[in-house]
Amino acid sequence: MDWDFIAGHVNYWMFIVLMMTGLYIVVSSGNLVKKIVGLNIFQVAVFMLYISIGKITGGTAPIFPSDRQGHLEIDPTIVYSNPLPHVLILTAIVVGVATTSLGLALIIRIREEFDTIESDDLVKIEQQLTSADNKEHGEAMGGMA
């Protein structure tokens, strides 16, 4: 691994560290809201990776300048960064916020029904409900189970 390689890749590694932090929050956190926050961080870090794919050293935002009559000017000396990842990520951001809002709405309902938004409490309540089910409905089919 020479220096060039490291300099050219360190950005990606930074994003990966961020991604993993986000993922860690999702997987390890017990609080439902915090899980959503983690999900956001995870996704945003992925977006950064995407955007960095499109970056060209010395490039500029892909918007053409126009002259006074509104005609677009093309200056061959200007290097534009790749606009495609931007488009993809615009879409992805919107998808992300849509997911977030749904997740939050679900959390509100969960809080109303279960009176908690901590996953270990929820797991406990669910286990109680399941064992109640099994108790009530357990002896179906004379001893087969």
Next chain:
Amino acid sequence: MHHHHLILRVVTKLLAGTIILYALYVQFHGDFSPGGGFQAGVIMAVAFILYGIVFGLVAVQQVFPPWLVHKLVALGVLIYAGTGVYAMMLGYEFLDYGAFDPGHPSHGQHNGILAVELGVGVTVTGVMIAIYYAFAGRAPRISDEDW
């Protein structure tokens, strides 16, 4: 919520108008500078949300009744898809805006982009306000004073 400061209320009214104007700018200028239907929709919604936060949910719902919001949500998607369907009816592929001005496809593209951006803007405005209404319509667990 009604005992907010007078200045806040006056400023909000002024601000809401300005924000709407800005939203319209972002909406229809998206092809020249950053921004477009989505951002415009968000900004537009913020104007109403701000109004709602200051004057209360009931007040803002009188200005912008929920049923209308819900229709807008659907309308925006239909505007977008309808643009594409219109191109299909002209014998082109779905969303081929060139259809709108066969003699001068880039004009057609322009018109098409404006139409679909409008669709996005309408839906996003609607959805954001609808979500705000839905959240604000719930009884809070934490009272104002606890913040």
Next chain:
Amino acid sequence: MAGTVTPHDAKTLIEQLPILQVLVPFCTAPLIVLIGSRRMAWALAFAAAVISLVISYALLMQVYGGGFISYQLGGWAPPLGIEYRVDAANALVMLLISAIATVTLPFAYESVKDEITSKNHTLFYACFMLCYTGLMGVVITGDAFNVFVFLEISSLSTYVLVAQGAGRDKRALTAAYDYLIMGTIGATFFVIGIGFLFMSTGTLNMADLADRIAEQGTNRTIHAGFAFIVVGMGLKAAMYPLHLWLPKAYTFAPSAVTVFLSATSTKMAIYVILRFMFSIYNPDFIFALNVMFLVFMPLALIAMFSASFVAVFQVNFKRMLAYSSIAQIGYMLLGIAIFNLSGLTGTMVHMFNHGITKALLFMGVGALVLRTGSSFYNNLNGLGRLMPLTVAPIVVGGLSLIGVPGTAGFVSKWMLVQGAFENGWWVVAILIVLSSLLAVVYVWRAIEVLYLTEPAEGAKMAEAPMSMLIPMWILAIACIWFGVATDLPLGAASTAAEVLLSGSFGMVE
């Protein structure tokens, strides 16, 4: 181009079919919200599903013998624009999805009335149509990123639909939340995978991706991309051990939702895995071959046995079926791992056959829930005698799930076993049939409850309403029909498998 008049051939309706396939259900959703009436909502949704079914049949017939249809959205040629590509592989999956939607909607009418508060009905159908649109969009598209967008349309609506079961059991909410978290992680993994592919090739169009990967060979970035795509979609497909969201989601979702999801959404994910594996990465890809043998096969076998085993001990019919789904997904993955024509045909045809079988069974449970209010075995005693017309199709579905000859389930298992023998994997072949025996146990348990136990004293139970019976009988007949007259699913599936193994879209004649 600007300023010049280019002659343009007007597109015919036939040429527009690929987009109409998605567009018809798509536009229905906002229309339903705009009109805002419950009866219209149902009628619109049903009409859209029927139209879409007809279209998908027409499309399948066009590509039945090989070849593909390409549709350029916005008139932009790929790889610049987004492309729809229909070949035998996805046409078959689309036919399944649209057929299931068409039979689910009549079923849903009464079921939704019973299980969901009336003020939500209109939106429910809108959401259902979005989910349907999303699935169709994922399956038909030839653009890798477009897969993600439509995947999210279907996923988001799915979460909401699952949560609608909260009226009966509040655990539907946590089920939906868990699904949301897992599903979003899966989708994000998928996006990472696409990003890696994009980084190495600069394109998003599937066919173009395939060409460029073939040209420049693979590298570590492409390998990692593959892993992320498979894991991401594996989450959606409930591939063992990424299946944890499934039992809860299927158990607590409203009946109509479970019917639709169980038959379509996991199949869609498996289709995407297949598409990426075979059409984008080259089938000869040695790297992938190792993955088949080392990862897919063991996981598939574990899924088949462990999930079936768990299913045997369930006290809730619906939950039992959910676990059985995980096991059946194992079969589909096994077909991929077998990696020859028969095995892949088995996967494709099992997607189809298991789709109709599971839809039928979940409908049966839904009908029983409508009448008895419960899906626990001990509340279903002797119902076979009280409501014979409702329970008989369940038996047919059960037989098909086991894979009794003469039913659809048999055809797919046959192909899988044959594929295993062709590879000389006779141990695997025997394991496949052995795991069917576990299916016998869990299915027979349900049948015994329904037929051989005594109903409660003086119990009277009406048959399920016609709107449920008709779809159930249609599916039951389909289960038998496709077990005997196999040319539609099997013919299309083997074309699909050939297409996939040739590593392209359609076939080069």
Next chain:
Amino acid sequence: MTETIINFILFAMLISTAFAIVRMTSLFAVIMLASVFSLLTALLFVTLDAVDVAFTEAAVGAGISTVLMLGTMALTARHAKPQTQSNAIPFLVVCVTGAALIYGTMDMPNFGDPNAPAQVHVAPEYLERSIEEIDVPNVVTAILASYRGYDTLGETAVVFAAGIGVLLLLSGLARRRKEDEEEGDI
């Protein structure tokens, strides 16, 4: 070089924000930090020439998401329980995923490389053709609304799905008149 330095500073801030979020139990602080994270991300996007994305991230991440999360917090709880369960499994999952990702970066082109595959295929075509074919200055808009307009339609549908999803979960469809409501209950 300046860009690199700015990137590093931003990254340092991002990572410390993220780590802080891991540790925090006050939801208010978590949400605020998430908002800060979004703003920093938006800045990073600007340095990466993605102004549209930066604009959107600021509006969405720092704006809408924050408001929604605060709203949720008001409706649920202010504090997260401190973690009790073991972190070994999440840590393992994260490590494996991270390792796979880093393995994937090994054959990636250098950051900012103008000859990377992503820069030489498809993308230059957009830049060349959009002036003629679409004639709008913002290439991102051209791709977003026209070349890949179908994705954007899908995106709109996602927003729509989220909208009706939230309505389904929290309130239901509003009706214009009282009579409608009665009709709906038949």
Next chain:
Amino acid sequence: MIFETTTAIALAMLIPLAAMAGNMAFKDMPNLRDGFTFLCAVLTFCAVLVVLANEGNSITSEVSLIEVFPGIDIAFNVEPLGLMFAIIASGLWIITHIYGVGYMRGNDEKHHARFFACFAIAISSVMGIAFSSNMFTLFLFYEILTVSTYPLVAHKGTPDAVKGARTYLAILIGTSIALQLTAVIWTYALAGTLDFTQGGILVGKVAGWVVPVLLGLYAFGIGKAALMPFHKWLPAAMVAPTPVSALLHAVAVVKAGVFTMLKVGIYIFGIDFLAETGASEWLMWLAAYSIIAASVVAMTQDNLKKRLAYSTVSQLSYITLGMALATSMGALGGGMHIAMHAMGKITLFMCAGAIYVAYHKTEISQMQGLGRVMPITFGAFLIGSLSIIGLPPLGGSWPKFLLMLGAADTGHLIIIGVLMVSSLLNVAYLLPIVGRGFFRPLDDGAPTKRYEGPVLVWLPPALTALGCFVLFFYGGALQSFLLPIIGQ
């Protein structure tokens, strides 16, 4: 020629289905329902006779209905073994139906319509088995037969019945799916076809250890042949009403099993191929063991039906043995035994049912002196027993003779010994029943007036007992009828 053979085959399968539909439709009109079913039974038999008249003992080419997998059709043809099986099953259906009506009514059983409907489906699938021209079609109908007889076994719905039915289903479905299906698909993967072909389809396609393993998968997979250790379902199925035991578990179901076994041996492997590779040697010994062991177990059973069931297990292994001997004589003997045993065993079962209807006795120890009050029934039982034992002038003597010839051909003297010992064991477990009936005094308080039960119950066994005589005189004819299966 009244019909084309094809039409006749189709009718043989469809008429029973019409009977099923009739039972459903005329659910609450017992006389019409049972009359209609009787008519259907007669018509089915006629349809099979038409096939016989048209084709004699030739082997016809197949008629394909539909292609299921590439190269695998649902297809039918006529071939002597199958035709014989069809004639026996459909002919005995008529008699069993008469008997069944008497039994069900005399015994106040419930759910008549369901019972006769399932019965009809079972017959239809037996016809399918008999006329299938490839292993796939056979397997398909084999499974339908299993599933359609399940409700018959579980008919009473008592915990005992449910348990018995569960065993029945578990073993039959279990073996057929786990082993037989594997074998079928394996065969297809090896040979590329599943058509029954004179001389076998595996010849030259496979060698070494695969042959005995594949044969083993078939032998154990055909659970209906009740080869030990997969025989438990047969005694378990005795919880079913007696007409079921009589027709299905003495004729249709178990014979479907051994019929499949013969088909596999003759047309899939080929007798010569088996002889050449010696792959069936182990099966021969297992069958011999099964013959002796089941007979010994039969002696310990006090329940009459259970004893008969174990006797069936033992007798079925004669047929398996015939195939495993891998000589023409053996195969021929096995084939004949299908007919001879069917006639004898159905007589015994119907007698058992008659005793149950008339006096509600199920245990042999309770049947002291009953022969004096029901001489016809016990007389028929005696004739049936003697036929099973293999004494001339009864039908059962022929196959034993041929099997012994076969064993002598191959030089397996021990097998001849086994056959002798088995005959002695038959005497030991069957004749005491008759002896007890005629020569022991009646239990105290038992009726002394002669009563045979309703006529519909005692007449059928009397007829089949007569059939045992008749078959003896047609033994030679039957043998030459079956000759084409061994290629002569």
